[in-house]
Amino acid sequence: MKIRKFVAVLAASFMVLFTLAGCTPKVTQTKSNNSNAVSANSKEGDIASIRPMNPITLTVYSQLANFQGEQTGWFAKVLLDKFNVKLNIVKDGDGVFATRLESGNLGDIVVFGNDSTDYQTAVKAGALLDWNKDNLLDDYGPYIKAHMQMALEKNKSISGGHIYGFGHDVGSSATEHSAPFYGPFIRWDLYKQLGYPKINTLEDFIPLLEKMQQLAPTSDTGKKTYGVSLFKDWDGNMVMFVKATAALYGWDEFGFGLYNVNTGEYQDALKPGGEYLRMLKFYNTLYQKGLLDPNSMTQTFDDVTQTYKTGGAFFNIFDFMSSAIYNTPDHLKAGKAMMPLVASDQKNVAYGLNMYGGNRVWTIGAKTQYPELCMAIINWLSTPEGVMTNNYGPKGVTWDYDKEGRPILTQLGEKAMSDGNTELPAPYSGKFSDGVDEINNTTWAIDSKNPDAKNGDTYNYKFWETRQSLPVSSIEQDWRDKMGVPNLDQYLVKNNQLAISLGTTYSATPMSNELTTTWNQVKQIIVNGSWKAIYAKSDAEFDSIVKDMTNQAYAHGYEDCIKYQQHEAQIRKSLDDKVRNK
Structure with missing residues (x-):
């Protein structure tokens, strides 16, 4: 699943890094014209040894990007100041990978959405740079x-x-987990007005959302409100919102189906009575009751973000699409907020920190003219200062360390984290959100320990020591008083409602060409059929659409896809068991 980074990416002085690591990079000429030759006065151990004299543009082909074009804003300036580099972002799409691979040049920096089919194809085609070649990793990483x-x-x-390369979200410890970003996030102020009704299970949210719509029929901009608003930009093997909602019950997306992170059970998407079809029916019921934004199938991520930001919908399963954007200073001051409301039977998925990294891979294209520069940039993105900058903006402007070495957000940083429209001062022009890293991948997991934090804080600002004593709004305090804890993670732990997806070395087995063709056909059937089912006007129509979708999927080889995935589930479970038994 592509997830727009609700966090960001960047920073760190390379001279310090190379000194600390005991490595001195060699001076090499960049493979370009004379106007971009490195400075003749550059010193070994200094980034100047590979910094071009004139700005150059590196092409970043990212299968995770939601944007195409030149990187803008504060992140662009940080890169220009540090590396004299501009980034041209190329996002993925139908046929993009095949076309770029056929051309022989995937890009300078290449980010894969997973480490299976496309990545393995690129490896076999010799399209990626070996990081050990010419001591590239030793000297520049x-x-x-x-x-x-x-x-x-x-x-x-x-x-x-x-x-x-290496996979995203590298963990600093195998015994910790990331803060959960899944959870039913609802308009807590409306919930409070309704007298805090008990929610036992997912379907209980439906009548709750009906009552919320009656209380607040219009948004901040005067538009009609809905229970939920969806988009299809991130659909993959299944409809993203449908399969992701199953994470509220311990089920993680896994090929054409779901994997129970507690038991290791695999459940194919079209299993009668299974979780995927349950979640599909949940959204269809919302549609039938006028609680689902009718534009859900045609609108974009940005459209939905605007809807939630202005109070146009009351329920979302992601924190970064709900509380993170709705809880602005103005809304909080007015006593309004989106906060998590956990159903009694939930087992919320959270991801265990994975020291092996995830499946979204940082790599360098084999044809780049600037291998050292690409390596140095990825290395910098992996340093504490790089991670902090990438997530929170320029050091000294939006974040820093206090005299005790504890990470802090500046006053401007606090404002930027709650409102992406916050303007940054010169020389960083534009809104904070305009400068977010468009590569849309991570190096370290946000909940990994920050080695530069003297107090042992993680990279996740929500849990920094310097912020725990900060006063919160009355509506946020109301949530804390009602739940008896300061945050969702502690609530789930306290009530034994957390399901940890363990970090292992699992990587999907590459498919044969025949299975890949079958898989792509079935994927379209499931995604298109699921959206049709969401928009069914009656239960009978819903059942008919699901039956037709299932018949078509099996007719096009769904059974072969499931056999593959069942085998993958066995591999994943065996690796999970090894971690549990350590």
Whole structure:
């Protein structure tokens, strides 16, 4: 699942990094024209040794990007100041990977959405740069080499014995988990007005949303309100919102179906009475009751973000599409907020920190003219200052460390985290949100420990020591008083409602060409059929659409896809068991 980064990416002085890592990069000429030759006065150990004299543009092909074009805003300026580099972002789409691969040049920096089919194809085609070639990793990726050994070893194990990169969200510890971003987030102020009715299960939210719509029939902009508003930009093997809602009950997306992170059970998407069809029916019921935004199938991520930001919908399963954007200073001051409301029977998925990294891979294209520069940028993105900058903006402007070495947000940073429209001062022009890193991938997991934080804080600002004593709004305090804890993570732990998806070395087995063709056909059937089912006007029509979707899927080879996925589930469970038994 592509997830627009509700966090960001960047920073750190390379001279310090190379000194700390005990590595001195060699001076090499960039493979470009004379106007971009490196400075003749550059010193070894300094980024100036590979910094072009004139600005250059690197092409970043990212299968996770939601944007295409030149990187803008504060992130662009940070890169220009540090590396004299501009980024041209190329996002994925139908046929993009195949076209770029056929051209022989995927890009300078290449980010894969997973480490299976496309990544493996690129490896076999020789389209990616071996990071050990010419001591590239040693000389220009010292922080990665020193701190991400397990992630590098995983990549080596799935890449024919060579290192071409590492996966996203690398964890600093195998015993910790990321803060959950799944959860039913609802308009808590409206819930309060309704007398805090008890929610036992997912379907109980439907009558609750009906009453909320009656209380607040119009948004901040005067438009009709709905229970939920969806979009299809991130659909993959299934409809994203449908399969992701199953995460409220311990089920993680897994091919054409779901994987129970507690039991290791695999459930195919079209199983009668299964969780995917349950969630599909949930959204259809909302539609039948006038609680689902009718534009859901045609609107974009940005459209939906605007809807939630202005109070146009009351329920969302992601924190970054609900509380993170609705809880602005103005809304909070007015006593309005979106907060998590956990049903009694939930088992919320949260992801265990994975020292092997995830499946979204950072790589470098084999044809780049600037391999050292690409490596140095990825290395910098992996340093504490890089991660902090990427998430929170320029150091000293929106964040810093206090005299005790604890991470802090500046006053401007606090404002930017609650309102992306916050303007940054010169020399950083534009809104904070305009400068968010468009590569849309991470290096370290946000809940990993920050080695530069003297108090042991993680990268996640929500849990920083310096912020725990900050006063909250009356509506946020009302949530805390009602739940008896300061945040969702502590609530789920306290009530034994957390389901941890463990971090392992699992990587999907590459499919045959025949299965890939079948898979793509079935995917379209499931995605298109699911959306038709969401818009069914009656229960009978819903059942008919699901039956037709199921028959078509099986007729096009769905059974072969399920056999593949069942085998994958066995592999994943065996790896989970190894972690549990350690």
